[in-house]
Amino acid sequence: MKRLFTYRLCLIGFKRKGFDRVYSYTLGESAGASAEQVRKDFSIFKITGNKRGGYKIDELLSAIEDIIKHQEDQYMIIVGMGNIGRALVQYKRFKLRKMIIVASFDVDPSKQSKRWNIPVLPMEMLEDIIKKFHVKIAILAVTEISAQDVANRLFDLGIKGLLNFAPIILKTPDDVVVNNINLCDELESVIYYTQKVLE
Amino acid sequence: MKRLFTYRLCLIGFKRKGFDRVYSYTLGESAGASAEQVRKDFSIFKITGNKRGGYKIDELLSAIEDIIKHQEDQYMIIVGMGNIGRALVQYKRFKLRKMIIVASFDVDPSKQSKRWNIPVLPMEMLEDIIKKFHVKIAILAVTEISAQDVANRLFDLGIKGLLNFAPIILKTPDDVVVNNINLCDELESVIYYTQKVLE
DNA sequence: TCATGTTTGTGATATCATTCACATATAAAA
DNA sequence: TTTTATATGTGAATGATATCACAAACATGA
Numbered sequence: 298m299k300r301l302f303t304y305r306l307c308l309i310g311f312k313r314k315g316f317d318r319v320y321s322y323t324l325g326e327s328a329g330a331s332a333e334q335v336r337k338d339f340s341i342f343k344i345t346g347n348k349r350g351g352y353k354i355d356e357l358l359s360a361i362e363d364i365i366k367h368q369e370d371q372y373m374i375i376v377g378m379g380n381i382g383r384a385l386v387q388y389k390r391f392k393l394r395k396m397i398i399v400a401s402f403d404v405d406p407s408k409q410s411k412r413w414n415i416p417v418l419p420m421e422m423l424e425d426i427i428k429k430f431h432v433k434i435a436i437l438a439v440t441e442i443s444a445q446d447v448a449n450r451l452f453d454l455g456i457k458g459l460l461n462f463a464p465i466i467l468k469t470p471d472d473v474v475v476n477n478i479n480l481c482d483e484l485e486s487v488i489y490y491t492q493k494v495l496e
Numbered sequence: 497m498k499r500l501f502t503y504r505l506c507l508i509g510f511k512r513k514g515f516d517r518v519y520s521y522t523l524g525e526s527a528g529a530s531a532e533q534v535r536k537d538f539s540i541f542k543i544t545g546n547k548r549g550g551y552k553i554d555e556l557l558s559a560i561e562d563i564i565k566h567q568e569d570q571y572m573i574i575v576g577m578g579n580i581g582r583a584l585v586q587y588k589r590f591k592l593r594k595m596i597i598v599a600s601f602d603v604d605p606s607k608q609s610k611r612w613n614i615p616v617l618p619m620e621m622l623e624d625i626i627k628k629f630h631v632k633i634a635i636l637a638v639t640e641i642s643a644q645d646v647a648n649r650l651f652d653l654g655i656k657g658l659l660n661f662a663p664i665i666l667k668t669p670d671d672v673v674v675n676n677i678n679l680c681d682e683l684e685s686v687i688y689y690t691q692k693v694l695e
Numbered sequence: 696t697c698a699t700g701t702t703t704g705t706g707a708t709a710t711c712a713t714t715c716a717c718a719t720a721t722a723a724a725a
Numbered sequence: 726t727t728t729t730a731t732a733t734g735t736g737a738a739t740g741a742t743a744t745c746a747c748a749a750a751c752a753t754g755a
Contacts, residue, residue: 298685298688299685302678302681302684302685303665306663306664306665306678306681307665310664310665320731320732320733321732321733322732327665327667328665329665330713331713331714332732332733333713333714333715333734333735334712334713334714336732336733336734336735337712337713337714337734337735339733339734340733340734340735345733345734346732346733346734347720347721347722347732347733348719348720348721348722348731348732348733348734349720349721349722349723349730349731349732349733350721350722350731350732350733351731351732351733352733365684365688367684367687367688367691371687373683380582380583380584380586380587381583381587383579383583384579384580384582384583385579385679387579388579388580388679390663390679390680391680391683394680394683394684396680396683396684396687433690433694434683434686434687434690436683457690457693457694458686458687458689458690459686460682460683460686464505464589465505465509466502466505466506466509466526466527466528468526472693472694473693474686474689474690474693475686476682476683476685476686476689478677478682479501479505480584480587480589481589481590481593481595482501482505483659483675483677484572484590484593484595484633484635484659484675485501485564485566485593485595486497486498486501486675487633487657487658487659487673487674487675488566488570488595488633488657489497489564489566490657490673490675491632491633491656491657491673492566494656494671494672494673495632495656495671519701519702519703520702520703521702529743530743530744531702531703532704532705532743532744532745533742533743533744535702535703535704535705536704536705536742536743536744538703538704539703539704539705544703544704545702545703545704546702546703546750546751546752547701547702547703547704547749547750547751547752548700548701548702548703548750548751548752548753549701549702549703549751549752550701550702550703551703
């Protein structure tokens with residue numbers, strides 16, 4: 298599944314370079330997987346190519362889109378307007394992927410201005426917005442101190458998917474999906490493997 | 497390896513809550529792994545607990561630190577002062593983990609002010625800084641258009657580890673470690689699994 | 696001090712993921 | 726049209742990870 302996203306990325310790259318076909322070998326090379334891996338992955342999802350001719354990039358891309366599909370706009374909120382929250386609010390790429398941030402929230406009233414393209418609201422308005430836009434997905438970018446409390450509140454209000462930037466493993470109900478991004482750990486992992494490569 | 501970071505996170509959490517011991521079951525529960533998994537992981541790294549008494553959190557933590565170890569400060573640079581670059585420059589947590597961002601870079605002269613605690617320099621100064629601080633690790637937060645070019649330049653200047661936020665799979669020399677973070681994909685993956693959980 | 700219940704540490708086993716190997720299809724060239 | 730070289734698609738083999746099952750250790754309470 299993770300690889301599907303990588304393939305898509307590579308395919309977009311190939312398309313930009315003017316190709317209209319790829320071979321499992323080419324794609325694998327660029328995505329960091331073996332050719333067989335690529336073909337197996339596709340066969341699992343019943344994506345089929347052309348013997349001898351490889352895969353047509355456009356067909357492949359739309360097949361992948363179908364699997365990852367959410368054709369409709371996905372409304373989302375961001376909670377926590379610190380460094381990361383602010384960066385994400387302004388991140389333009391979300392819109393291209395039909396991911397719409399309808400509002401952001403922060404406890405700090407001084408952050409509740411409308412300097413950004415998206416309103417920064419007080420926490421009391423969480424319920425209103427979530428109900429109004431039927432928000433199911435939230436981005437959590439608060440401190441680790443308040444992360445669990447805020448998360449609980451979001452779960453109570455019906456949030457079912459969370460992208461969590463707080464450096465803490467949240468306790469979550471079974472029917473909620475959480476994806477943790479810990480920037481320090483990601484960097485630390487780079488450092489670790491770099492040191493290993495350098496013997 | 498990935499789990500080691502998760503364990504550390506959980507252990508810090510337990511410590512904050514006042515515990516001084518954990519059991520494989522407790523830790524696994526909180527880290528999203530089975531108890532056996534936790535013990536196996538530890539046994540691989542020769543981390544040993546106390547039968548019946550579990551593991552002492554402090555000992556465990558320092559054992560994990562030893563494995564992930566980089567006791568010395570790690571000097572790093574950030575290239576690209578867009579939304580993400582700016583957020584990372586201000587991200588305070590890096591310092592706590594001995595990861596020091598010595599400078600950031602951007603092609604856009606208008607961004608080369610000293611508003612931040614860290615200087616924003618023109619690309620021409622890359623070599624100077626990398627040489628001066630013996631920088632081996634870089635964070636890439638430029639657009640996908642220029643990402644490959646900038647990356648190549650960094651590799652030429654001796655960068656061996658890269659945390660890449662550009663939505664592109666980079667071509668890299670064998671002795672370079674790259675860790676990709678694609679925010680859209682991370683969010684999309686949340687959406688995907690959330691839809692799945694909701695049947 | 697001893698018995699007891701609990702938790703670790705780890706081979707054996709099972710599950711999952713990747714690679715191999717090759718039959719099959721087919722685009723392109725002759 | 727026929728040949729041929731090249732890719733796919735997929736079972737079988739291998740390798741990697743996770744779970745099971747249980748003996749050994751030892752805190753704790755009687």
